[in-house]
Amino acid sequence: MNTALVLVDIQNDYFKGGRNELFNPDQAASHAEEALSLFREKRLPIVHIQCVLLEENATFFLPDTEGINIHERVTPQSGEKVIVKHTPDSFFQTELQEHLESMDVTRLVVCGMMSHICIDSTVRTASRLGYEVILLGDACATRDLEWNGTVIPAKTVHDTFMASLQGTFAQVVSTSSLADMV
Template sequence: MNRALIVIDVQNEYFTGSLPIAHPPREESLAAILRAMDAAGRNGVPVVVVRHTAPESSPLFARGSHGWELRGEVAGRRYRHLVDKAKASAFHETGLRDLLAGLGVDTLAVAGYMTQNCDESTARDAFHLGFAVEFLSDATGTVPLANAAGSRTAEEVHESVLVVMQSNFAAVTTTDRWIEAVEARLPIPRPSIWESTAVARDTPAT
């Protein structure tokens, strides 16, 4: 097992810009992200920071804008690589797969924003590329959503993604538990679609 920590889009847009993270509270999730980065550094786990970059005319994450810049606490910490992306997944046309392969990484821990968008997309791609994935439940976060399909609070969005991730794609864990596993050099139990579908299988068809 050779871990890396990927810190996705911890940028000012999610704190002082147009998309303030609502759940978990952004200052709490930021504190968890920083704890994970510090623990990774102490234990030789490479940290890859990802930054979402949009054209200068974009209303969000416009290149060169204050919202596009990394949060200072993240920018000021040590990390191995900075990856710029233009789509939700950190693997899309970024060279991240080759970068991780060069580091010998087989297990990728996901932290950052937003839970259901860039975090989930990256985690799913990592799973399909053969990585074991760890998803830090309190070091990720999101905003409320409302559109033609309906509406959900930030908490509902976040918790739903965690359940889906744990069902098949990633081992969902708290930051503190992840740090314990990193320090002990132990894996976190993998998800099981069989276990997660037990309730459905036990419900008689009507």
């Protein structure tokens, strides 16, 4: 079984001082860095997803800003594929599926940001396309949301999305268990 690591939107705008700071992005990035090191050590395929928003009303991931750059903790190395996307779903109108098929990848290890949007849509599409998906729950981050005047804390948002993806769309695990799986 060919397995690839897909790092979704681990970009500067989500970190301290960025245009859309998340809750505990450094902790998630640390776990993503751990997974990245493992894949590099085992010489397994790695794909970095980079979001650039083109809508007029976009407030972050703006073209030609420092915020769109992939964070230094997971900077792509030579030979690691970088795919630019313009929507939450890493597969939508990108070359991701074609690239994975060219390497006969059948299983994905996914991590990144934001749990409730880009991770959710990417994992659901990957599952629908027939990939076995391992989601590194501790290598993902999100932010507080607001609904009907109530603030929903980021931890609750994240836990809810991990629980909704677990079993049906992905196997949600901690990064510490990854070495035994790849």
